Amino acid sequence: MPYVNIKITREGATSEQKAALIKGVTDLLVDVLGKNPATTVVVIDEVEMEHWGIGGLxxxxxxxxxxxxxA
Amino acid sequence: MPYVNIKITREGATSEQKAALIKGVTDLLVDVLGKNPATTVVVIDEVEMEHWGIGGLxxxxxxxxxxxxxA
Amino acid sequence: MPYVNIKITREGATSEQKAALIKGVTDLLVDVLGKNPATTVVVIDEVEMEHWGIGGLxxxxxxxxxxxxxA
Amino acid sequence: MPYVNIKITREGATSEQKAALIKGVTDLLVDVLGKNPATTVVVIDEVEMEHWGIGGLxxxxxxxxxxxxxA
Amino acid sequence: MPYVNIKITREGATSEQKAALIKGVTDLLVDVLGKNPATTVVVIDEVEMEHWGIGGLxxxxxxxxxxxxxA
Amino acid sequence: MPYVNIKITREGATSEQKAALIKGVTDLLVDVLGKNPATTVVVIDEVEMEHWGIGGLxxxxxxxxxxxxxA
Structure with missing residues (x-):
């Protein structure tokens, strides 16, 4: 019954890569915690580069x- | 003073429907908990279909x- | 298939009131958008009073x- | 540089299981998208059973x- | 190591203003709590006007x- | 009208420090974007150490x- 939100910068992730994230994280919750995949929700947010800050920039x-x- | 976030898949919800969600959930918080609508914030996120996963897909x-x- | 997150201050909401929020917001999504309640997830967060700010306080x-x- | 939030119901997940979720989802982002683990943040929320709704309940x-x- | 999410309505905030938000909130966490800016993540969401509700509207x-x- | 969510690890931040975060981030939104503090909501989440992952750990x-x- 879990809910997972994955936020990444928008840099050209493909539909296949997004499907792999959805499958991978759902499998992880099944394997580690025995969760039911049928009610496991995954939401991916692609965030514009200028909307993502790290190190104050x-x-x-x-x-x-x-x-x-x-170096 | 509540904050509500509603995430739905992007499938053509109209402005009227979104306004109905905002009104409905605000009324709910007033009715059930006596919250003040003036500081009740509702944010709707429309999520691309390929960004929403369920059942690992x-x-x-x-x-x-x-x-x-x-069947 | 929606996901709803409701954040309220922790001030003694009862289990009945929380169940009413879950039912009310799920019904709203069914009524307004025809969503399937079976995959509609609602998560309530009760936030400590000192963790909630409004008007800078x-x-x-x-x-x-x-x-x-x-007055 | 991703941020992942995993919400599960509070039902006795152990520290080892939580560490496995953190490791698993970080590895997934490295494997699928080549993300840098050093700036990959994972936050787990354990949600009280009465704060989690599904099917309107x-x-x-x-x-x-x-x-x-x-049956 | 903090994570900050800032949601604002989409009304023409410039790249400079967004950079100022990222810098300002990171500095705040360094000044108030001594947090490490290198692992402080800030994500800004610009929300469409019709997706933001206040006062039930x-x-x-x-x-x-x-x-x-x-008046 | 912004909404800000600040997530930090639970490591003894005081009420004064939390109030300083609320005031600081509200002032920032007023200064940078001219937002109205009266409808600016700030929510702080203190996250258990074992619920926060970085670098896969x-x-x-x-x-x-x-x-x-x-070194």
Missing amino acids: PVEEYRKKAAAKP | PVEEYRKKAAAKP | PVEEYRKKAAAKP | PVEEYRKKAAAKP | PVEEYRKKAAAKP | PVEEYRKKAAAKP
Whole structure:
């Protein structure tokens, strides 16, 4: 009977990849907790890059800054 | 002072239907719990069909499979 | 197939009132959108008073301030 | 960089089972989408039985009714 | 390690304003609770006006009604 | 009219700190977007340590592992 919400940045995940997430997380709940898949709901949210922040920055800026760091 | 989030699949709900959901759930909170409608917030999310999973499948596949089941 | 999340402050809602919220919001989705109740999930969160803010204040302070306002 | 929220009813899931959910869903996001586990956040909510509704009923009543159904 | 979700109505917030929200709320968590910004995730949702309800009405109707009130 | 949800691990945040989060995030929305504080709702969730995962591990294990890393 679980409900799972997966939020990812919108970067071209395919329908197949989304179906794999739905199947994978449902299987996980069946395997680990014996949940009933028939009432397991999964909702995926694709979030625009400029709506996702990490380290105090929109994620694209964050990645640029991380990539620019000297090793 | 409640906050309600309603997630439905995106399948053509009209503005009138959405307004009816907002009114209905606000009235419910007033009637059952005596909440103040002025600070009752309702947010509706319409979720793409391929982002909604049930029974380990994206909802469209799930419905096809359910419809194909012998009686 | 909808998912509804209702957040209310923890102030003594009874089991009967919670059951009435679950029934009421499920009926609403059936009536307005023809949704299937068998896969309609409702999750209620009771939120501690000090965890709920409105008007920039925890809700108890907010109410005290509102009650103290001259008419 | 994903965020996953897993809501289950509070029915005695162990710390080991919760850790298995966290590991499983993080691995899934790495395997399917190549996400970075270091910034993958998983939050589990255990929801009281009387706060979870399905079929218009609190989940315990729903199960009793389902169990009582003639085959 | 916090996760923050900010929901606002879609009314033309700019990329700069969204970046300011991400920075501001991350700084707040660092200042108030000493949280690590590197694992602080912020997700902004812009919600269509007709999907946001307050006072039992979609927000645009609510504002019209509020504006029409005699002083 | 915004809604903000802040999720933090349960590690002894005080009522004063929570009030500072509520005030800070409400002020931020007023300053950056000109939102009305009277209808700005903030909900804080304190999440048990074993319910929070990062890097595929419950957060306490993750911190131990991070602390044990050679410089």
